[in-house]
Amino acid sequence: MGLSRMLQTLRSITERVPRRVWAVAGFSLAAIFPLFNVLGFMPTAWLRVGVVSLVFVMLSLGLNVVMGEAGLLNLGYIAFFAVGAYTTALLSSPKFGLRWPFWALLVLSALLAMVAGLLIGLPTLRLRGDYLAIVTLAFGEIVRLTITNLQPLTNGPNGVTGIYPPRLLSQGAIDSLQASGWSEALLKWLVIDKPIEYYYLVFVFVVITAFLISNLKNSRVGRAWNALREDELAAVSSGITAARAKLLSVVLSAGVAGLAGSVYAYYSNVISPESFLFMQSVIVVCMVVLGGMGSIPGVIIGAIVLQALPQVIRESAGAMRSEFEVYRMLIFGLLIVAMVIFRPEGLLPDKLWRQEVHEVDPRELEKTRQSLFDVEEGHQDLEA
Amino acid sequence: MSLDHIVTVTIGGLTVGMIYALVALGYTMVYGVLEFINFAHGEVFTVGGYVAAFTLFALGVSDQMSTVAIIGSLLLALVLSMAVPAALGLLVERVAYRPLRGRSRIMPLLSAIGVSIVLQQLIIIVFGPTPITMPTLGISSASVSILGARIRVLALVIITVSVVLMAGLTYLVKATRIGKAMRATSQDMEAAEMMGIETNQTIAFTFVVGSALAGIGGLLVIMYYGSLKFDAGFLYGLKAFTAAVLGGIGNIPGAVVGALVLGLTETYGVSMDLGFLAWFVVAGLLMGLYVQLVLAPKKRLQHISDDRRTPGYERSIANIYRLAPYLAVRTLVVERTDALRSVSARHAVRLMLGNLFLVVTAAVLFANGSSRIDTRWQPVIAFVVLMVILMFRPSGILGKHITEKV
Structure with missing residues (x-):
């Protein structure tokens, strides 16, 4: 009881601070995070953890579109990530001796992932929630097994190695800039190969994604998604084209995953089918559930907590690493069950979700009714 | 394509299909009653296999023992590999599914995924990450000759045991009081409750029966293949679910038919010339x-x-x-x-x-x-069948058309 009261006090304090302030604080903290490393307060390993966490933030933001907003459970989400990662890896590595420009590959990876999303989305839209989950799971496994089995193309289980670091401008452009007297130190930033550079690259993508998705959430499309999630029949009766709205959410989320995959491939330098197991999909789902489905700050927190915390613990665990891995998954499993049973709306819930999951407080309902009456009475006054 | 090859492949397919059927029955029964996919069912199956192998090791079974002792310890392993998964199924239902009854569809599925991860990691913690193996017994390598094909005795045992179990299940569902309660609950839970049926007990019983069948499936698999890995339940579970959907989920004979079709498709798919x-x-x-x-x-x-x-x-x-x-x-x-x-x-x-x-x-x-198709593609066959059947005929081969309850 003491704990719950403490939490309540904490919440009443935190709720007094507007969300915008929290967002700005979080943003600035994330923006200056690498500086701790530059100043020597923090080992570089933590910076690497930061980069991967940001990639997962992107992934869970993407999954949130389809799962939190549109209410479609996707258990093969990591497949789109894989499509993006392998597109980048194959077209920018010694495997085929290709080095396509960074921006082109970024767009292509997202596009191909979106095509994959369209392929799986089109025939499955009329399926109900749990069937859809299983079909997407099967799709994810098919993609992974195909990558593993297509040895001549993908090197099978060995993966693709030696992915070139991204250049923000083409080599020719960099050379001509150098010729026209730009300093070497400045041009070095155009080739992304240090963790801090990767960090800011991914950070920019995360900010853009979060911004776009939060705008979309409050738009006509976002409301259509929410309506479909709450009650498909009612939504369709009010004139929402269910198929189009759902397909849009699936394709969009796939695109975000493809983008994340592309960046991840560049960053990790080596990719193999091992990174795209079903468990990874579950982990991303777990991030969304933990943070709060449909809530963008919640999802970001969820991803950081589930990705960074275990890494940090593992860094400090030292010799106990392999045992820790087992317990990590055990804790994940317990966490999902506990969250679903005790706090299905997540840590930082979306307003709409909280109302949907919990019984509405009767006093609150009374308040709403009162205000409705007020409005009606006001009208009557006007008429009189 | 010679006759003995056909016989070998067919019996192989039937054996695998029967094992899928034992697991698929649990999926289909639970879906019939609760309309939810018990994702953790595959792990219950794995636990059955582990318990069986562990029991046989603990008893020190080997060919040096007398026939009676061997049969006795096999029977003990059978009982334990039914009882432990049954208790597990009961526990999981009570802890992770019952509090969620009446919530939106996604929630119990998420909870089930969580349970499945927990069970998998518990298996690793208790038994270690290396696959558990069976003690070598004469019976596991014995074979007979049918129509010129050498067939393992165990394959025939598996088919027989499965047929007997399925007959028993049919009797249970069709002709007993609790079976009637199960059918009533699956038809309309509220109405069943009003007629004085203890739906909570009936659902728990459904979980017990389904899990026990899956446990036997685990025992048969570990006897047939000799070893089992902690994550085997994932693939077996998915294939069994495919089978259940193939036959029309919620439909008990359908699950068996679907499992046999899937087993035969898989084995024929990789052992025939294109x-x-x-x-x-x-x-x-x-x-x-x-x-x-x-x-x-x-x-x-x-x-x-x-x-x-x-x-x-x-x-x-x-x-x-x-x-x-x-x-x-x-x-x-x-x-x-x-x-x-x-x-x-x-x-x-x-x-x-x-x-x-x-x-x-x-x-x-x-x-x-x-x-030929490489055996590496074998799991893909099942997944493709699953996707195709869910997309084009979600009600399955034998299933009735499912109408959405509003």
Whole structure:
């Protein structure tokens, strides 16, 4: 009881601070995070953890579109990530001796992932929630097994190695800039190969994604998604084209995953089918559930907590690493069950979700009714 | 394709199919009652296998023991590999599923995924990450000769045991009091409750029976293959779920039929030459053409004849009937006769494309006639079957059409 009261006090304090302030604080903290490393307060390993966490933030933001907003459970989400990662890896590595420009590959990876999303989305839209989950799971496994089995193309289980670091401008452009007297130190930033550079690259993508998705959430499309999630029949009766709205959410989320995959491939330098197991999909789902489905700050927190915390613990665990891995998954499993049973709306819930999951407080309902009456009475006054 | 090869492959497919069936029954029973996919069922199956192997090791079973002792310890392993998963199923239902009853569809599924991860990690913590193996016994390598093919005795044992268990289950569901309660609960939980049925107990009992069957499945698998890995339940569970959906989820005989079809498809898929598989495609194409060209036009003609009830027409309609196949070919070519009146051009184009696809597939298969599908693709077969069946016929082969409850 003491704990719950403490939490309540904490919440009443935190709720007094507007969300915008929290967002700005979080943003600035994330923006200056690498500086701790530059100043020597923090080992570089933590910076690497930061980069991967940001990639997962992107992934869970993407999954949130389809799962939190549109209410479609996707258990093969990591497949789109894989499509993006392998597109980048194959077209920018010694495997085929290709080095396509960074921006082109970024767009292509997202596009191909979106095509994959369209392929799986089109025939499955009329399926109900749990069937859809299983079909997407099967799709994810098919993609992974195909990558593993297509040895001549993908090197099978060995993966693709030696992915070139991204250049923000083409080599020719960099050379001509150098010729026209730009300093070497400045041009070095155009080739992304240090963790801090990767960090800011991914950070920019995360900010853009979060911004776009939060705008979309409050738009006509976002409301259509929410309506479909709450009650498909009612939504369709009010004139929402269910198929189009759902397909849009699936394709969009796939695109975000493809983008994340592309960046991840560049960053990790080596990719193999091992990174795209079903468990990874579950982990991303777990991030969304933990943070709060449909809530963008919640999802970001969820991803950081589930990705960074275990890494940090593992860094400090030292010799106990392999045992820790087992317990990590055990804790994940317990966490999902506990969250679903005790706090299905997540840590930082979306307003709409909280109302949907919990019984509405009767006093609150009374308040709403009162205000409705007020409005009606006001009208009557006007008429009189 | 020699006869003994066919026998070997068929029996292999039936054996695998029977194991899928034992696991699929649990999925289908739970879905029938609660309309939710018990994702953790595959892990319950793995636990059954682990418990069986562990029991046999603990008893120190080997061929040096007397036959009675061996049979006794096998029976003990059987009982334990039923009891432990049953208790587990009961516990999981109580802890992770019952609090979620009445929530939206996604929630219990998420909870089930969580449970499945927990069980998998618990297996690793208790037994270690290396696969558990069976003590070597004479019976696991014994074989008999049927029609020139060498068949493992265990395969026949598995088929027999499964058939007996399924007969028992059918009796339980169809002829006992608790079975009646199960059927009533699955039909309408609220109404069943009003009729005095303890639905909570009935659901718990469903979990117990399903988990016990899966546990036996685990025992049979570890005896047949000799070892089991902690994550084996994931693949077996998914395949069994495929089987359940294939036969129409919620439908008990359907699960068995679906499992056998899946098992046979898988084994035939990877052990036949592509040229042989092509004949299956050709057969499918011919069946499709027969339906499109003969049966469907006949039905349409019948429809037309129903419309105009004038006796004078009847004779001429009957004549057209006889000419139906000819007429049908003409329809597909010319597209301007009565028979095609109720078919949209879009539909006809779709049918044509479907036929074309089958023709091309058959041609490709014939062209690579002597090669085979690599066994590495075997899991993909099951996944593709699952996706196709869910997309095109979610109610399964034997299932009734599922209408959404509003």
